[in-house]
Structures are given as structure tokens and as C-alpha cells.
Amino acid sequence: MAFDHLPPSKPVPRRAKTGPVFCVGWRAFVHWPPRGLQAVEPVPLTDTNGKPLANDLADGQQVEIVSWRPRSREGVLYQVRRLADGTEWWVEARYLRRHALPEPAAESPPNGTQR
Numbered sequence: 001m002a003f004d005h006l007p008p009s010k011p012v013p014r015r016a017k018t019g020p021v022f023c024v025g026w027r028a029f030v031h032w033p034p035r036g037l038q039a040v041e042p043v044p045l046t047d048t049n050g051k052p053l054a055n056d057l058a059d060g061q062q063v064e065i066v067s068w069r070p071r072s073r074e075g076v077l078y079q080v081r082r083l084a085d086g087t088e089w090w091v092e093a094r095y096l097r098r099h100a101l102p103e104p105a106a107e108s109p110p111n112g113t114q115r
Contacts, residue, residue, distance in 0.1 A: 019075050019093040022065045031097040032059040045089040
């Protein structure tokens with residue numbers, strides 16, 4: 001074959017698909033729970049050019065998915081519109097959730113027993 005002299009290629013490792021997936025038109029909720037006693041920081045959002053934006057989004061606010069953009073290893077970016085006032089931003093998938101209330105942390109059985 002013509003390419004026998006080349007070393008075998010190695011597939012690029014895929015990132016874990018742990019983030020949520022949303023369709024355009026779906027409603028989602030901002031996922032930005034407080035972190036202990038630290039001051040509340042704004043949700044990391046960007047404009048269409050990828051520049052960070054100041055914002056006042058808070059955990060649990062409802063947004064609509066307007067569009068999405070794949071970013072290979074970094075995950076998916078979603079363009080969201082806040083339902084309260086119609087402002088739009090780009091946000092990483094990890095900062096969104098499907099339900100208004102965050103899912104409770106999984107409880108571990110006492111003394112390591114199985115349920």
C-alpha cells in the first residue's frame with residue numbers, strides 16, 4: 001500500500017460524555033450553586049466571540065436554548081436566552097441542568113452496608 005512507510009496512527013482519546021445534552025428550543029435552568037462561604041461569583045458566560053461577559057444570572061433561573069456550538073474536547077457551548085428579560089449569552093453545558101432544583105447528592109449507606 002502507498003502509506004505502509006508511515007507509523008500507525010493512534011486514535012485521539014474521547015472526552016467523557018458526562019455533561020447534559022439539550023435540544024434547541026428546550027428550557028433549562030442555570031446550574032451555579034453557592035460554594036461554601038465564598039462570595040457569589042457570576043456564572044462564566046461569553047459573547048459570540050468568546051469574550052467573558054459580566055452578568056447577573058443566578059442558580060435556578062430558567063433559560064431557553066437558542067443554539068449550540070460544538071467545541072470538541074471542551075464540550076458544547078449553548079446560546080441561552082433568559083426568559084425573564086430576553087438577554088442572551090453563551091454558556092458551557094456544565095452550567096445548565098434540566099430541573100429547577102439540583103439533584104440531591106447520592107447518599108451512601110451507613111457502615112458500608114448494601115441496600
